[in-house]
Structure formats: structure tokens, C-alpha cells
Amino acid sequence: MTRLRMGILMSLVVLMMTGWSAVGADRPARIVAYFSSWSIYARQYFVTDIPADKLTHINYAFINVSEDGECLLGDEWADTQFPYPGDTEGTGLLGNFRQLMLLKERYPHLQTLISIGGWTWSSRFSDVALTDESRQKFAASCVAFMKQYGFDGLDIDWEYPAGGGNAGNIERPEDPANFVLLMAETRRQLDAQGEADGRHYLLTIATGAGERHIQNIDWPAVHPFLDWINVMAYDFSGSWSEVTGFNAPLYAEPNSPTGDSADAAMQGYLAVGIPADKLVLGVPFYGRGWKEVADVNDGLHQPFGEIPGEGGAFSYRDLTTGFLKALQRHWSAEAQVPWLYHPAVGLMISYDDAESLGYKAEYVREHEFGGIMIWELSHDDQDDTLLKAVYAALH
Numbered sequence: 001m002t003r004l005r006m007g008i009l010m011s012l013v014v015l016m017m018t019g020w021s022a023v024g025a026d027r028p029a030r031i032v033a034y035f036s037s038w039s040i041y042a043r044q045y046f047v048t049d050i051p052a053d054k055l056t057h058i059n060y061a062f063i064n065v066s067e068d069g070e071c072l073l074g075d076e077w078a079d080t081q082f083p084y085p086g087d088t089e090g091t092g093l094l095g096n097f098r099q100l101m102l103l104k105e106r107y108p109h110l111q112t113l114i115s116i117g118g119w120t121w122s123s124r125f126s127d128v129a130l131t132d133e134s135r136q137k138f139a140a141s142c143v144a145f146m147k148q149y150g151f152d153g154l155d156i157d158w159e160y161p162a163g164g165g166n167a168g169n170i171e172r173p174e175d176p177a178n179f180v181l182l183m184a185e186t187r188r189q190l191d192a193q194g195e196a197d198g199r200h201y202l203l204t205i206a207t208g209a210g211e212r213h214i215q216n217i218d219w220p221a222v223h224p225f226l227d228w229i230n231v232m233a234y235d236f237s238g239s240w241s242e243v244t245g246f247n248a249p250l251y252a253e254p255n256s257p258t259g260d261s262a263d264a265a266m267q268g269y270l271a272v273g274i275p276a277d278k279l280v281l282g283v284p285f286y287g288r289g290w291k292e293v294a295d296v297n298d299g300l301h302q303p304f305g306e307i308p309g310e311g312g313a314f315s316y317r318d319l320t321t322g323f324l325k326a327l328q329r330h331w332s333a334e335a336q337v338p339w340l341y342h343p344a345v346g347l348m349i350s351y352d353d354a355e356s357l358g359y360k361a362e363y364v365r366e367h368e369f370g371g372i373m374i375w376e377l378s379h380d381d382q383d384d385t386l387l388k389a390v391y392a393a394l395h
Contacts, residue, residue, distance in 0.1 A: 029364060029394045030280055030371030032057040032204075032230060033387070034115065036378060037078040037096060043317075045378035047099035048084065052107040054384070054391040059155045059204075059230075060100065061376065062118040063145070069128045070141035071116060080149075093149075101150045111152040113202055116142060118157045119166055125158040126170040129178035135185040143189050146201065153202025153227070154186065160208050162216035180221045187225035206230045206282070206373075209265035220273040227278075230373040231269060233262035234284040237350060239312040243301050246335050247288040247350040250360055253334030255301055261335070262360065266369065277370045283360055285379035285386050287314045287340075287351025298330050299341035299348030314349055315379035316386055323349065336360075354389035361393030 033055050039045040050058065063079075066072040073079050080095040087094050093101075100112050117125060128138040142154050159165040161179035172178075183203070190201040204227055207213055223229065236258065237245030243257060252261040262281060269279055289312050292305025314323065319340075327340035327347065337356040340349040352360075364372055372390055380386045 028056075029369075030056045030228065031374070031387075031390060031394065032059060032280060032371060033374040034059045034061045034376040035096070036061045036376050037075045039376075039378035040078055040082060040096070043315075043378045046084070047096050047103060050103065050377060051384050051387060052103050052110050054387055055110060056371070057202075058100065058103075058110065058112045059115045059373075060096065060112060060151070061115045062121055062157065063114055063116050064121045065117065065124040065128060065138070067124070069124065069134050069138050071114075071138070071145040074121070097149045104150075111202065112150075113153040113155040113204060114142075114146055114149070114151045115155040115157050115206070117159065119159050122157070122159045122165050123169045125161070125182075126172050126175050126178070129161075129175065129182040130172070132181075132185075135178075135182050136189075138182070139186040139189040142186065143193050143201075147193065153204065154190065155202075155204045155206065155230075156183070156186070157206040159206070160213055162208070162213050164208070164210070164212060176217050180218055183222055183225040202227045204228050204230060206232055209233045209236070209260070209262070209282075211268070214265070214268040214272060219269065223274050223278055228280050228370045229269070229274065229278055230280045230282050231262075231265055232282045232373075232375070233265050234282060234375070235288070236260040238288045239290075239307045243303055244290045244293055244299060244348050245301060245350065246332070246337055246339070247286075248284050248352055249332070249335035249337050250356070250363060251335055253332055256335075257301065263363070266367070276368050280370045280373045281360060281364050282373040282375060283357055283390070284352055284375055285316050285377070286375075287316070287319065287349045288312045289314055289340075289347060289349035291345070291347050293341070293346045293348045295343040295346070298328075298339075299343075299346070300330075300332075300339060302348070304348070305346075308347065314351065316351065316353070317379060317381045319349070319351060320381045320385075331355075352386070354385055357386055357389045358393045361390050365394065 035058050063074045064072040080097050082095040104110050161175045163171050187203050194201045234248035249261045251263050252259045289308050290304035291308045293299045293302050327342045329338050331338050336359045
């Protein structure tokens with residue numbers, strides 16, 4: 001028996017002994033939303049602004065991985081020190097973490113997970129997953145972090161164990177196999193803590209929607225350790241693309257140069273043996289845009305010049321401040337998403353709105369997937385239009 005299979009077998013025995021089981025298909029659909037630590041700065045979006053009555057889970061993004069392979073505060077000021085109104089010096093723990101605890105007191109159904117890594121902070125995961133010792137050390141530190149700050153689980157955002165992440169990330173050929181072992185060890189330590197505390201702690205991941213992320217991981221070995229899997233079904237087109245396209249199409253449309261879509265990703269994960277109720281469809285509350293786009297096909301699938309905005313990204317909140325009125329809205333019946341185009345200035349923006357998110361929520365219900373994941377809350381408008389659309393369609 002290989003070392004990988006032996007590790008998986010031992011961890012499965014632990015799971016059975018501790019009584020852990022996956023979320024059942026009869027459980028209401030999850031609405032999982034990321035809250036970013038940096039939202040409190042330029043966007044002025046705070047934990048106290050979160051409409052928690054319409055969420056089941058909040059993923060706090062992000063915490064870092066230290067040089068010695070342990071969980072580390074990502075933004076100490078925002079996480080634990082920023083004084084919200086009503087906080088005093090004698091309060092103790094401050095910042096977003098304290099407010100998340102208070103939010104859960106107001107909404108007992110709500111659970112919070114600490115998200116580790118993300119696009120920027122995934123560089124050390126390969127080292128963390130490399131040996132038994134490094135895996136044990138990482139898991140122990142993250143479980144202790146979770147307990148210290150009152151979270152209900154861990155969300156591992158390794159982008160990506162199959163490669164293709166941020167430039168400069170450490171990558172090894174054995175990363176996919178070590179990823180399985182890392183999840184097994186983290187699950188083992190979460191269950192040990194849960195047995196001591198008389199409860200279940202969550203373990204989830206965020207994963208890519210591309211073919212390499214689906215085919216290069218042993219998902220039947222991984223998913224038993226996970227409560228669910230957040231599929232990041234967005235960023236299919238952007239500043240890196242050769243032509244304009246859809247950021248997050250539900251279905252591929254005939255003229256797409258890549259054929260990528262949320263449906264292709266979700267069906268791909270089903271095909272490799274992941275149960276539908278463990279797959280959570282990720283949706284964006286932002287769009288992606290291009291400038292200097294020729295007035296052909298209303299700007300869709302056209303070459304472009306300049307990249308506008310923050311790397312081409314536009315929050316839905318920003319779009320409502322003028323773009324939705326100034327640009328003409330178009331709709332793709334095939335992809336079931338809208339886009340904006342202004343021929344005079346050559347600006348094209350692919351985005352999601354209440355209509356397209358309604359279709360995505362219906363898709364989740366139709367296929368009995370595990371719910372919807374949102375990146376991220378501060379991108380919604382002040383009326384929470386997109387979140388309300390997701391909530392209404394799922395209920």
C-alpha cells in the first residue's frame with residue numbers, strides 16, 4: 001500500500017471513530033459569503049454591514065502562512081485591533097474578529113470560517129504539505145487559531161495544488177498527492193478538537209474551475225475529509241485573455257474561444273466522483289472590463305487595448321454608480337449573463353446582476369448542489385441587491 005493510501009485509510013478510520021459525516025442532501029442550500037479584511041478601508045464595508053439573516057456561513061479572507069508553516073494573522077489591525085463604534089480599551093479583542101463573534105450572537109444559525117491563503121498568500125502551501133511533520137504543525141496551528149478567535153471551521157484556499165497560481169509560488173510535482181494528505185491531517189486534528197468540545201468543526205476548500213484543477217487531483221480521496229467544496233466559477237475572462245469575454249458564464253456559448261463555464265466546471269467535478277451536495281457554486285459580485293474595444297458584436301469576443309479600473313475589475317457597487325445607466329445592457333441567452341458596452345468609448349464590461357444570479361441559483365436547486373458561494377460581500381450595492389437575489393432564488 002502506498003504512503004498516500006495508508007494516510008488516507010488511517011484518517012478515514014479516525015473519521016468513523018469520531019462520528020463525522022458529510023452534510024446531507026436534505027439540508028437547505030448553503031449561502032457562503034467571503035468577507036475580506038480590507039473591506040473596512042477604501043470600501044468602508046464593515047462586519048456590522050453584513051446582512052447575516054441571508055447567509056449560512058461567512059468565510060473571513062484571509063490569514064497568511066508564516067515562514068515556519070503556521071497560521072498567521074493577515075492584517076492584525078483589521079482582524080483584532082480596529083475599534084468599532086462602542087468598543088473601548090477594556091473590551092479586549094477588537095477588530096473584525098470580535099464583530100464576527102457578536103454577529104453570531106445575534107444570528108445563532110450563522111457559522112464563520114477562517115480562510116487561509118488565497119491568491120496572494122498561497123506561496124508556502126507546498127512546503128506546508130510536504131512532510132508529516134509540516135502537515136501536523138500547520139494543522140495544529142490553524143486549529144488553535146480557529147479556537148482562539150471563535151471560528152467554526154477552516155477554509156483552505158490553496159491556489160493551487162495542481163499549479164497555475166500566483167507567480168513565485170513554490171510548486172512541486174508531488175503537490176497534488178500532498179494536498180490529499182494535508183486535508184486528511186487537518187480533518188484529523190479538527191475532529192480531535194471537536195471530540196473534546198462536543199461539536200463538529202468545518203473543513204472546506206476553494207478550488208479552481210479549470211480542467212487542470214479538476215483532473216489533476218484525486219478528488220474521491222479528498223472529498224471525504226471536506227464538508228463542502230467552493231468552486232470558483234469566475235475569472236474565465238480578464239486582462240490576461242486574448243479577446244473580451246464573459247467573466248462568469250453559467251453555460252458556454254457557441255462563439256466562446258475557450259468554452260469555459262460554471263456548468264462545465266460543476267459537471268466536471270461531478271464526473272470525478274464528488275457528490276452534488278458537497279459542491280458549492282461560486283459566483284462573483286464583480287465584473288471585468290476592457291477598453292478600446294471595437295464596435296463589433298457589441299464588444300463581445302473582440303480584441304482590446306487598455307485595461308480599466310482595478311486590473312479590469314468592477315464591483316457591482318461601482319457599476320450602479322453610473323455605468324449601468326451610461327452603457328447599454330446586452331444579454332446572452334446562451335451564457336445567461338449580461339454585459340455592458342459603450343461603442344463611443346469602446347468600453348465593454350462582463351458582470352453578474354440579479355437576473356443572472358437568479359438563474360445560477362435555480363441551476364443549483366435543479367442539480368441539487370450544495371449551495372452558492374459569493375466573492376465577496378463588499379462588492380454588492382448598498383441595498384444588497386445581489387445577495388437578496390441569491391437568497392430569494394434559493395428559497
